[in-house]
Amino acid sequence: MKTFLKILKWVGISLVSLVAVFAVVVSLRQNLTYEAPYPNITASKDSAIIAHGRNLALGPAHCASCHSTENADSLIALGQEVPLSGGYAFKIPPVATIYTPNITPDSIHGIGKRTDGEIARALRYGVRADGTAMFDFMPFHNVSDEDLTALVSYVRSLKPVNKPRKENEFEPMGRIVKAFLVEPVGPDEKIQKSVKIDSTAEYGRYLAHNVANCVGCHTRRGLAGGYTGELFAGGNNIGGLITPNITTDSSSRIYGWSEEAFIARLKGGKVIPQSEMPWNSFKRMNDTQLKAIYRYLQTVKPAKMPKEG
Ligand code: HEC
Ligand code: HEC
Known part of the structure; x- marks a missing residue:
């Protein structure tokens, strides 16, 4: 009986220590940073390039569906800009609530202080300006240099919106997911300089x-x-x-x-x-x-x- 209790005690102690070690590892891995190249693109002020970016952003690339909580249809009908000021919540129980960030050029809450390379890297490699990895919501890893340039140019051309971003919220399970599963996702095809736009x-x-x-x-x-x-x-x-x-x-x-x-x-x-x-x-x-x-x-x-x- 005595030996049994002893074994039980040691099993208990080992389990508790394992859990404690795991908890420490999880917390140490919360803000891992990654290296990823900055795409070699520069935002343009050319109105045709911005218009191409807008066409992608409000159409097939659906930026507004995630980065805006406004009614894009009525704004567009009124000839107004759709504010990509974020705040849309993706609730993923039991993992986390992920909020879309403000991607207008506001210098405090938005992307105003980011370089073109930092914005482009977030889209192509899923790495934030501070080097941490984003949840892989956005599918743009393989967009051409020309389209990436157009998208960054469009975002830069928006009116800055002074709206604070909401911090992502993680459940305990979410912290584990973040520690071990959230990694940058990069291109899996050869990046093209530009793609031909036609109905093929x-x-x-x-x-x-x-x-x-x-x-x-x-x-x-x-x-x-x-x-x-x-x-x-x-x-x-x-x-x-x-x-x-x-x-x-x-x-x-x-x-x-x-x-x-x-x-x-x-x-x-x-x-x-x-x-x-x-x-x-x-x-x-x-x-x-x-x-x-x-x-x-x-x-x-x-x-x-x-x-x-
Ligand atoms: C965010 C996820 C998502 C994306 C991205 C998406 N779909 Fe869907 N799609 C759905 C869901 C969910 C449904 C079923 C509900 C509905 O019909 O709206 C659906 C339904 C459809 C239908 C059936 C509609 C009907 O009335 O029967 C078609 C066709 C379709 N999708 C085509 C596409 C095409 C083409 C694209 C890319 C341009 C696309 N989807 C992108 C989630 C998605
Ligand atoms: C399916 C939803 C979705 C779509 C579509 C989408 N985004 Fe995002 N985007 C997100 C989410 C969610 C995050 C934050 C992810 C995180 O915090 O892990 C994000 C983050 C970003 C960031 C990083 C901002 C920062 O603070 O570092 C930029 C830049 C961005 N998006 C631009 C765009 C552009 C431009 C488009 C359209 C071409 C777009 N997004 C389309 C969901 C989306």
């Missing part, structure tokens, strides 16, 4: 993968974020809705849709109110962009939606 499947692929992130939501992913299903076969639970299959399979949601029907549906905007697909931004895509995406999806390998689980 090639440009559609670029938009669907590297700008609009159709692939990221319409492909089943594992807990760590990597793809576990066939590309575009759907089956992801996004905010309680399962993303449909948009491959060329006969079970696909868009099977048999004509190009006109697809364009009309995307321009039609949100039908299911709680849907997290950024319909409000996507409905601003132009016919060239939508045709290109449709034509690309017509080349995607047919696949069935993965089974539950």
Whole structure:
């Protein structure tokens, strides 16, 4: 009996120390910093470049859907700017609440004091100006130098908004995730200097993968974020809705849709109110962009939606 109690005591002490060591490691790993190159781009004041950035930001790149809490439609209708002043909350129980930052050029709360390289690095490599890693919400790791320049130029051209950013909030589980799983994500394709804008499947692929992130939501992913299903076969639970299959399979949601029907549906905007697909931004895509995406999806390998689980 005595020896049993002794063993129990030592097991207890070891467990407590293990937990304590783990807690220390987790807290030491909260603000790890990473090295990542600064993309060699410079923001421009050229109105055509800013207009291209705006077209991407308010359309396929859907910056406003995440970085604004205002009604972009009414502002655009009034000829006003959409303030990308952040504050939208992504609630990910039991991990964290992540708030989008203010990305207007305000020098205290926004990106006013960041260099072009720092902003571009955040987008391409997921590394903040202070070297810490961001949660991988943004899909722009492979955008071309020209598009990255246009996006940074557009953001720089916005009116500064004096709105404090909300700090991200982490549950204990979130601190563990942050310590071990949140790492910078960089490009996984060769970065192009510029991409040709036309209605070909090639440009559609670029938009669907590297700008609009159709692939990221319409492909089943594992807990760590990597793809576990066939590309575009759907089956992801996004905010309680399962993303449909948009491959060329006969079970696909868009099977048999004509190009006109697809364009009309995307321009039609949100039908299911709680849907997290950024319909409000996507409905601003132009016919060239939508045709290109449709034509690309017509080349995607047919696949069935993965089974539950
Ligand atoms: C799907 C949502 C989403 C979209 C779309 C999105 N962002 Fe973000 N962005 C975020 C989140 C969330 C963060 C903060 C992540 C974190 O704190 O870990 C962020 C961070 C940033 C940062 C870093 C700011 C800082 O303080 O270092 C910049 C710059 C940025 N976004 C610019 C953009 C631009 C430009 C676009 C459009 C081209 C865009 N974002 C589109 C969600 C999004
Ligand atoms: C943030 C996640 C997300 C992104 C990004 C996204 N989708 Fe979706 N999509 C959804 C969800 C969730 C649904 C189901 C709810 C709905 O229909 O709105 C959906 C539905 C659809 C539908 C079916 C609509 C219908 O009425 O039957 C089509 C088509 C579609 N998406 C195409 C696309 C294309 C093309 C892109 C890229 C330009 C894209 N999606 C990007 C999440 C996303």
